[in-house]
Amino acid sequence: MTKEWLENVPAFFDGYLRLATEDHVLEGLQNSKAEFLNWAKEVPEEKGLYAYDEDKWTVNDMLQHIIDSERIFQYRALCISRGEMNEMPGFDHNSYVKNAKANNRTLIDLVSEFGRLRDSTIDMFASIHESNVKYKGMANGLVVQPLLYGYVLSGHLRHHLQVLQERY
Numbered sequence: 001m002t003k004e005w006l007e008n009v010p011a012f013f014d015g016y017l018r019l020a021t022e023d024h025v026l027e028g029l030q031n032s033k034a035e036f037l038n039w040a041k042e043v044p045e046e047k048g049l050y051a052y053d054e055d056k057w058t059v060n061d062m063l064q065h066i067i068d069s070e071r072i073f074q075y076r077a078l079c080i081s082r083g084e085m086n087e088m089p090g091f092d093h094n095s096y097v098k099n100a101k102a103n104n105r106t107l108i109d110l111v112s113e114f115g116r117l118r119d120s121t122i123d124m125f126a127s128i129h130e131s132n133v134k135y136k137g138m139a140n141g142l143v144v145q146p147l148l149y150g151y152v153l154s155g156h157l158r159h160h161l162q163v164l165q166e167r168y
């Protein structure tokens with residue numbers, strides 16, 4: 001399952017795809033997970049409640065956003081790969097962050113949850129048959145493929161990891 005199998009990718013995903021540099025989707029998912037965990041092991045627990053500006057998310061909020069997005073994109077990929085024909089809705093990431101109340105959790109708990117979730121994502125993409133990764137479905141008003149979400153998940157994680165490294 002490589003990038004060359006992607007067709008008519010919506011421009012919305014270009015930034016994430018540029019950060020998903022691996023040719024094979026599973027390699028990108030594994031590598032980006034390792035990069036994230038290497039970053040996380042150097043972050044002290046108290047940093048979880050830090051926000052670089054008054055109206056910005058805390059580190060914990062950012063991690064919860066990464067987790068929520070992973071779940072949503074994983075679900076979309078699963079649905080489309082199984083032939084789902086109903087359009088899936090978008091989501092308001094700010095509302096999700098507000099209602100998740102991630103600052104009531106520990107940084108280590110969020111990092112651990114992400115690791116388990118990414119393992120599940122890797123397992124799911126490994127199980128999708130090659131004939132199904134090019135299926136097309138609708139999500140958030142866009143025509144998408146299951147494979148796209150695998151690359152988006154790598155790029156999305158790397159995007160937020162860059163923000164965490166540069167601003168937090």
